[in-house]
Amino acid sequence: MAEQTGFYCQARVGHPAPDFTLKTTKDLDTLKSTASLQDYRGKWLVMFFYPADFTFV
Amino acid sequence: MTAFSDRYKEFADLDAEVLGVSTDTVFVHKAWINTPRDKNGVGDLNFPLASDTTHKTARDYGVLVESEGLATRGLFIVDPNGVLQYAVIHNLNVGRSVDETLRVLEALQTGGLCPANWRPGQKLLG
Numbered sequence: 001m002a003e004q005t006g007f008y009c010q011a012r013v014g015h016p017a018p019d020f021t022l023k024t025t026k027d028l029d030t031l032k033s034t035a036s037l038q039d040y041r042g043k044w045l046v047m048f049f050y051p052a053d054f055t056f057v
Numbered sequence: 058m059t060a061f062s063d064r065y066k067e068f069a070d071l072d073a074e075v076l077g078v079s080t081d082t083v084f085v086h087k088a089w090i091n092t093p094r095d096k097n098g099v100g101d102l103n104f105p106l107a108s109d110t111t112h113k114t115a116r117d118y119g120v121l122v123e124s125e126g127l128a129t130r131g132l133f134i135v136d137p138n139g140v141l142q143y144a145v146i147h148n149l150n151v152g153r154s155v156d157e158t159l160r161v162l163e164a165l166q167t168g169g170l171c172p173a174n175w176r177p178g179q180k181l182l183g
Binding site for chain 1: 058061068071072073074075076077078079080081083084085086087088089090092097098102105106107108109110113114115116117118119120122127128129130131132133134135136137138139140141142143144149153158162165166
């Protein structure tokens with residue numbers, strides 16, 4: 001429980017990663033391509049968050 | 058961002074996909090990708106950027122700064138079965154280590170016991 005922010009964090013090491021479906025830049029022309037956790041079954045996924053575009057990462 | 062992109066091949070060689078996520082829209086992502094590095098852009102990226110405009114994913118992964126609607130610098134490694142194997146979260150000001158990410162990825166892929174400071178190629182504990 002993340003008390004300071006008042007929400008429950010689902011991500012726990014050793015447990016299934018929280019599901020997601022997000023729009024991506026996979027197709028830069030249409031910008032309609034999505035990525036879901038299931039898309040990465042059978043592969044390793046390195047997912048990283050960052051605060052905002054046009055900042056250092 | 059460019060640090061991960063420049064070493065994308067090392068992730069690909071380990072059968073790993075890379076995905077960057079922020080709360081920006083895909084339109085802003087596209088503008089950033091189309092901006093050269095010397096103009097504060099990322100230039101061509103070797104992996105896609107995802108848009109968490111609802112903040113749900115950042116919240117689920119425990120990286121959302123609710124008051125600002127943006128994500129701290131969390132990095133997560135998910136194994137081929139969908140199990141979360143590694144999580145590290147930096148606050149906004151400190152970037153991550155590509156070297157350390159690759160080291161941990163290789164350690165996880167050994168499937169064995171990797172002691173402190175284990176490096177790829179070193180022997181396992183079991």
